[in-house]
Amino acid sequence: MIDQNLLITIVSTIVIGVSAQMIAERTKIPSIIFLLGAGVIFGPDVLNLINPSLLGSALFVLTTLSVAIILFEGGLTLDIRNVRHVSASVINLITFGAIITWVGAAVVSWAILGFSWKIAILFGSLVIVTGPTVIGPLLRAVKITRGIRTILKWEGILIDPVGAIIAILTLGFFISEEPSLGGTIAGLGGRIIFGTLIGFMFGLFMNKLMRIKMSESVSTLSIFAVVFLMYGVSELILKESGIMSVTIAGIVMGNLKVPNLNIVKGFKEKLTILLVSVLFVLLAANLRISEIDFLGWDGVFVVLCLMFIVRPLNIFASVHEKNISFKEKLFLSWIAPRGIIAAAVASLFAFTLEQHGFKEASHLATLTFMTIAITVVLQGLTAKPLAKFLGVLQTGTSGIVILGGNNLGVAIARELSNNGIPVMILDSNRLNCLAAEREGIFAFCGNVLNDQVWDDMDLTNFGSFIAATSNNELNSLAALQAAQIFAKNKIYQIRNSYENEKHPFTLDMIAGNQNYNLSLDVMGISSSLQYGNSIIESVKPDWLNKEQTEKSIILFGIEKGKVLFSTDLKKLSSADNIIRIYNT
Numbered sequence: 001m002i003d004q005n006l007l008i009t010i011v012s013t014i015v016i017g018v019s020a021q022m023i024a025e026r027t028k029i030p031s032i033i034f035l036l037g038a039g040v041i042f043g044p045d046v047l048n049l050i051n052p053s054l055l056g057s058a059l060f061v062l063t064t065l066s067v068a069i070i071l072f073e074g075g076l077t078l079d080i081r082n083v084r085h086v087s088a089s090v091i092n093l094i095t096f097g098a099i100i101t102w103v104g105a106a107v108v109s110w111a112i113l114g115f116s117w118k119i120a121i122l123f124g125s126l127v128i129v130t131g132p133t134v135i136g137p138l139l140r141a142v143k144i145t146r147g148i149r150t151i152l153k154w155e156g157i158l159i160d161p162v163g164a165i166i167a168i169l170t171l172g173f174f175i176s177e178e179p180s181l182g183g184t185i186a187g188l189g190g191r192i193i194f195g196t197l198i199g200f201m202f203g204l205f206m207n208k209l210m211r212i213k214m215s216e217s218v219s220t221l222s223i224f225a226v227v228f229l230m231y232g233v234s235e236l237i238l239k240e241s242g243i244m245s246v247t248i249a250g251i252v253m254g255n256l257k258v259p260n261l262n263i264v265k266g267f268k269e270k271l272t273i274l275l276v277s278v279l280f281v282l283l284a285a286n287l288r289i290s291e292i293d294f295l296g297w298d299g300v301f302v303v304l305c306l307m308f309i310v311r312p313l314n315i316f317a318s319v320h321e322k323n324i325s326f327k328e329k330l331f332l333s334w335i336a337p338r339g340i341i342a343a344a345v346a347s348l349f350a351f352t353l354e355q356h357g358f359k360e361a362s363h364l365a366t367l368t369f370m371t372i373a374i375t376v377v378l379q380g381l382t383a384k385p386l387a388k389f390l391g392v393l394q395t396g397t398s399g400i401v402i403l404g405g406n407n408l409g410v411a412i413a414r415e416l417s418n419n420g421i422p423v424m425i426l427d428s429n430r431l432n433c434l435a436a437e438r439e440g441i442f443a444f445c446g447n448v449l450n451d452q453v454w455d456d457m458d459l460t461n462f463g464s465f466i467a468a469t470s471n472n473e474l475n476s477l478a479a480l481q482a483a484q485i486f487a488k489n490k491i492y493q494i495r496n497s498y499e500n501e502k503h504p505f506t507l508d509m510i511a512g513n514q515n516y517n518l519s520l521d522v523m524g525i526s527s528s529l530q531y532g533n534s535i536i537e538s539v540k541p542d543w544l545n546k547e548q549t550e551k552s553i554i555l556f557g558i559e560k561g562k563v564l565f566s567t568d569l570k571k572l573s574s575a576d577n578i579i580r581i582y583n584t
Contacts, residue, residue, distance in 0.1 A: 006054045013050055013285075016042055017277030025484075030137045032339060032376050035277060036369065039284020052286040059282060060351045066275045067164075067344045068231040068246045069224070073272050074160045074341075075250020090154045092318035094162050098128045100317060102166070104310035109367065112302050113295065118174050119360045122353075125170045126346050126368050127306065127338055129163035130156045133276070134339035134376055140485060142384045143394040146460045148328045151319065152335060153458075160341050165244060167345050172240040175356045195234060195244025202230040202245065203252025223253075224271070276340050283347045284369065291366040299367055303374045311336045327390040334386060337375040342368055397463025398422060398562055403448055403478050404468040405432030407526035411536040412468070412555065413441045415579050419538060419558045422461045426453075448478045454485060462486075464563065467493040470522040492565060495519040520553065525581060533584055538577040553581040 016038050024031035042049040052059050106124035109115045115123065135156035139149055172191055206226050210219055227246060234242040292299070312333040319329055346368035353361035387393045399422030402409045413423040413436065425436040425443040433443035446453035465482040467475035475493040482491050497519040528534040538558070557564035557575030564575055572578055 003054065005051065009050050009052070009054050012042065013278050013281050014274075016050070017281045018274070020281070021273060021277055024137075030134050030337070030376055030380050031277075032134060032280065032372065033380070035280035036284045036373050039281040040287065040289075042281070043285030043287070045289040050281065050285045052282045055282070059286070060348075063279065063283070063344060063347050063351070064242075065228060065231065066279045067341075067348060068227060068242060069275060070272055070340060070344065071160075071164055071243060072227050072246045072250040074157075074164075075247045075252075076254040087151065087154075087321060089151055089319040089321050089324070090158065092320075093151070093155045093314065094158045097314040097318040098159065098162065098166070100314045101128050101306075101310055104313060105306055108302050108305040108310070112298050112305070113363070113367070115360060115363070119353075119358065119364055122167070122170055122174065122349060123364055123367060125163070125167040126342050126349070126364075127371055128166060129159050129341045130336050130338060133341075134337040134380075135335075138335070138337065138380060138383055140454070142387055143397075143460060144331065144387050145328065145392050145394050146458065147321070147324050148332055148392060149394075149458065149460055151324075151332060164341050164345055165247060167349075168240060168243040171349055171352065175352065191238060191241045192244060194238050195241040196248050198230060198234050198241070199245040199248025199250075200252055202226060203249040203256075206249065206253055207256045279344060280340065283343055283365075286347070287366055287369055288362070291362055292370065295363065295366060295370065299370050300374065302367065303371050306371065307334070307336070307375065307378070328392050331387060331390050331392050335379055335383060337379050338368075338372045339376075343372055394460045397461070399424065399462035400464045400466060400563065401426055401457075401459070401462050401482075402466050402468055403427070403475070404470075404522070405429060405436045405443060406468075406470065406522060407529045408522050408536075409468045410436050410439055410441060411529055412466075412579070414439055415536050415538060416563070417441060419577055419579070420561055421558070421563055424457070424462060426457070448474075449481055454481070459485060464490040464565070465492070467491075468522060470496055470526075472496050494522060496522055525553075528583070529581075535582050535584060536579065537582060538579050541573055541575055541578060552583065555579045555581065 017035060020034035020038050021031050023029075023034050039050070041047060044051050044053070055062070102121075102124040104124070105127045106117075106120040109123045110117060110120035130152075135152055139153060143149075144152075169191065206223055209222055209226065212219070214222070227249070230249060231242040231246055234245040315329055315333045319332060324332075346365045350361045350365040353364065384393075400413075400416060401424045402413050403426050405425045405427035409425060409427075413425055416423045417440070423441060425433065425441055426448055427433050427436070427443065427445060428447045430445050433445040436443040444453075444457050446456065463486065465479070465486050467478040467482075469475055469478075472495060475495075479491050479493050525534065529536065536555070541557075554572070556566065556579055557572040558577040558579065559575045564572060566572060
């Protein structure tokens with residue numbers, strides 16, 4: 001029979017972790033803050049509801065497997081085709097800049113806390129990463145200028161696997177049982193080569209696996225079974241090679257034309273959220289308040305040195321683009337919150353180092369968690385005020401995202417673009433995206449219901465959203481999803497009204513609609529546009545007094561470079577132009 005206390009620990013961890021995610025989503029505050037706080041509060045030193053020690057060695061296994069899944073996810077999101085567009089500054093940040101952070105963190109922890117050089121160097125390797133799990137929510141909440149937004153986004157995506165691999169290899173170097181330096185270096189190189197080969201082979205295997213005819217649920221689950229198998233095989237053959245293999249496999253999978261890869265990404269996103277929730281609460285509960293007291297203000301001072309000395313050195317040494325101003329570099333210098341990879345790998349280190357007799361292992365994990373907590377809280381809460389003070393907030397929000405690369409959506413986008421309005425087409429059909437791009441309209445291909453898609457889109461200049469597909473249910477779900485990004489009064493949807501409905505579509509029904517909640521047959525209009533029976537065009541307001549008004553569907557007005565989302569003739573009388581669908 002299961003131990004009652006263990007049952008309470010497991011159930012409480014899941015419920016509290018998911019609750020923390022819910023609160024974070026409602027408050028738009030990074031979930032890591034609530035997860036850390038919940039772990040400490042409900043842990044043994046306070047309420048004693050969650051006791052990780054009851055899990056025994058299972059906690060170490062859970063941590064290692066979670067790190068494997070998280071890093072596999074990181075590899076999946078790394079699109080090599082996009083890396084060539086990454087600026088030189090980002091390349092500098094993940095290479096030369098990573099070394100600056102590594103060395104700087106090692107020096108300050110050694111000098112201030114008196115860590116041994118091995119532990120100090122390991123701490124430096126742990127805090128190299130920032131990560132999209134903390135940068136993504138911050139960028140959604142604070143709309144900064146495009147240049148620094150791009151740098152922060154790509155630094156977070158690329159530094160995760162780079163930093164984790166550096167950290168794991170550093171650990172392998174220090175715990176190597178080889179008697180000579182040459183043997184240690186050879187063993188390190190062997191782990192890199194072996195992990196890369198295993199990862200590449202399993203990546204190709206998973207690509208083949210996804211092409212077998214199976215249900216989406218089973219094929220997706222099979223991928224994650226293979227990830228666990230790959231990690232286990234790598235570790236059994238050569239210890240400390242599993243992290244490299246899962247990361248490489250993710251990169252291989254993410255860059256092949258794998259069928260239903262978006263479904264895999266969607267499932268792994270949900271699985272990762274659950275793993276992060278459970279793991280963070282358990283790891284935070286595993287921290288001892290006595291350890292935090294031991295580090296005390298010296299530990300806080302180490303973190304402040306990372307924020308105010310090491311990070312600025314990194315930025316000013318790495319970012320040399322002429323279009324990045326001094327104030328923008330100051331903002332970049334402030335933003336470097338650490339996330340789940342640092343926490344998970346630090347806990348993994350603590351377990352491993354304790355087995356190898358390192359007395360300072362617990363200090364390493366505690367200082368890493370302290371770094372995460374302080375950077376996320378301080379930088380997360382002050383990012384928007386600082387951006388406003390430095391003048392790096394993006395003020396332009398006139399752009400419109402149109403869901404639906406059908407003929408109607410593309411024609412609307414083209415006419416808006418002709419009137420100087422930034423437009424982006426969002427569609428899951430790559431052919432529709434290509435068709436939009438041939439018309440000179442920027443298109444983003446992805447599933448609107450996938451959170452990762454919203455993280456990947458650059459919405460800096462966009463403030464409005466129109467759901468204009470032929471599927472009413474999808475339009476409604478998309479509007480709910482868009483509410484996480486856009487103000488609710490800037491989200492609009494077209495209601496499809498089909499011929500067989502009780503109230504059929506007529507042009508007269510559209511003309512007086514004041515709420516821009518249009519009701520029309522999207523596919524019917526798209527077909528009409530394709531065969532030349534209708535056109536979308538801009539006209540002057542004096543057209544409103546002419547007889548052909550009844551043959552038109554008013555979409556919106558353009559006034560001083562802004563879109564007026566109204567079909568009320570009176571409200572549009574002051575517009576510079578009116579965009580309409582005209583039935584020829």
